[in-house]
Amino acid sequence: MGVYRVGIDVGGTHTDAVLLDEKNTVIAETKSPTTEDVATGIYHAMHKIISDANVPRDQIHYAMLGTTHCTNAIVERKRLNHIAVVRIGAPATLAVKPLIGVPEDLREALGKHVYLVRGGHEFDGREITALDTHYLFQIAREVKGKVDSIAITSVFSPVSQDHEHRASEIFREVLGDEVAISLSSEIGSVGLLERENATILNAAVVNVAKTAAEGFIQALENEGIKARVFFGQNDGTLMSVDYAVKYPIFTVACGPTNSLRGASYLSQLSDAIVVDVGGTTSDAGVLVNSFPRESSLAVEIGGARTNFRMPDLISIGLGGGTIVRIRDNGEFTIGPDSVGYRLPEKGLIFGGDTLTTTDVAVALGKVELGDPEKVAHLDKKVMQQVYGRMVEMVEEAIDKMKTSAAPVPVILVGGGSVLLPDSLKGASRVIRPEHSGVANAIGSAIAQVSGQIEKIYVLDEIGREQALESAKSQAKQEAIKAGADPGSLVIVDIEDVPLAYLPGNATRIRVKAAGELGRMPVASI
Known part of the structure; x- marks a missing residue:
């Protein structure tokens, strides 16, 4: 009997879905437009991969969701x-x-x-x-x-x-x-x-997260799937639905993190720069040993400086649905707003009334999509300037992520990556792996499960070594409860803060353990 898992990543423009078998081979994949109510888009994507693969529903044991809803809500200042x-x-x-x-x-x-x-x-x-x-x-x-x-x-x-x-x-x-x-x-x-x-x-962004979670669970129920549901979080591991709704901020970078993990898996590269081009934003991140490089500095989200556990990313307002505005004097602006999931109705090539970055690429013959006749009237010279600036924006992001001037491999993923050329300044080579359009959904499906414990220990009674061992063991138990395979567990993070104000030489210890999903689903605890 097979054990299958569904990985879904909801972007501002597209909802990507993949179905993997126990060897993490892609059995089915799809991209479907994200819908305003979230649930419909997820349902369509899920229904499509399950119908295509023709896998028995009772063999789908796990469902993972990565969503950029919280990030987009902050960046666009909407639905807060x-x-x-x-x-x-x-x-x-x-x-x-x-x-x-x-x-x-x-x-x-x-x-x-x-x-x-x-x-x-x-x-x-x-x-x-x-x-x-x-x-x-x-x-x-x-x-x-x-x-x-x-x-x-x-x-x-x-x-x-x-x-x-x-x-x-x-x-x-x-x-x-x-x-x-x-x-x-x-x-x-x-x-x-x-x-x-x-x-x-x-x-x-609590309400945004709640809507996404309810939409996902509803979509699974509609398909008759009784899978264990997880959300992707910033460090590339999974968390339960309840946790995700309480701490939605921990999902803000899970889209790019999933893309980085998926890009590493698809390209078999453990060290590279990944550029994930979505419908609303492009995110550049760095792979170190197959995981995202973590930020040691304050990270800006929507212009606000923050300091929680985040991958080191640069997010720019450039995606497939980004709005391009051209003034009469030929000057132009690119974004930061996007038509997002409404690209198929708003973009000029689809008969809409809004000039987007995708229209620019089609007008210049860089991409085959929609009806090129609808953008034939655009001034080619201005379009070249706009396209040149789009590429520059990405190259600047790559440059900012590098630790030296030496060229490095750049992996392009995401649905909007078709807009970019095959060579970029600063890249030793540009790689577009197979299934790269759904790299984020693959990253979400192959993610590990984590468990975390945070406790105050009195070291005069127990000693530091024993306190750390106890915390590690409890963190591992938490991860096992969440569905991790006990044989694959590793400690991924330890924080030890001495609490000088408490008697008995107290310290607060936080430990995180992560492991592969267990073979068989564990009953919910």
Whole structure:
């Protein structure tokens, strides 16, 4: 009896789907337009691969979803939650307000309800000042009915989470369970402003993630598939649906991460630069030992600096559906907005009224698609300039990702990669692997499962070695529960933060273990 897995990646423009057997061979693949309600696009893509492959539905044991919905919502400033931003850090942090340095349009969208509350901790865990619970109750009553998601950030909360947890309890009490609450100590690392931004963005995309999750589960049920469902996350591993809806920010880079993993798998290259050209954005990332290089710096998402676990990526507003605007004097702009999944109705070559990057490539004979007659009237000279700038944008992104001037292999993946030429400045060679259009769905299907544990240990009682062993063993158990094969588990991340403010030489240990999906589905725990 076979064990099959479905990998799906929902982009702004296309929903890609693949069906793999237990040897990770592609049995079926498809690209179908992403739909406004998400579910329909997923359903069409899934129905197509399952019908094409003609595999018994009860042999499909796993379904993995990677989605760029959260990223696109942030980049396009659309479909965001109504949020309240609560920083616990007065009077110490009054000089620098929340959302400082964030682009004005994003600040306007997310900064309608911003509050600074007395409280917070020092770097060693001592309280700066007592938490102003009275003001928190007042804020909760004030925002009731106006917001559906709250971002809470306290000074040095990665060291002491007390004030964030107490604030969360107060909001729960007043607002009930319907309002989503994001705590910075669970999302970012030390560095107040970047951690706060990451938490604000997490709070802003909860509804987007929920819609994607419900759409995926519904699509599986419609097909009569009882598979275990996982979401792709930024580090290239999988997480459960509940976790994904609580921490949607951890999915923001899973599309490009999946593409990087898929590109590595398809090209059999472990070290290269990957450019993933979607419908809305192009993402450039670096493969090191077959995994994405991680960012050691603050990462910008939609213009906001953040500091959680992210692959080192550059995302530019250039995709297959990116809108090109040409002024009367011949000057032009490319993006950053995109017609996205509506390319087949909006693009000129399909009889629409919007000039896109795809139309430019067709007008110049670079791509065969749609009706070239519909773009024959465009000024070739201007089109050449626009196309030249498009290629330059990608070359600049590649250049920024390199650690030296030496040329490196560049792997092109994603549906929009057909727009790019066969040679690029800075590339030793340009590789377009087979199945490259669905590299992201393949990356999502071959991903490993991870389990994570975070605990405070008193080292005077247990000793550091024993504490680490205990945490590792628990992380492995979590990964096994999530469906990992016990024989393939490896520890992929360890963080050990001494807690000087607690007696008995305490330390907070966070360990992540990851492994291949187990052969047989494990009953849900």
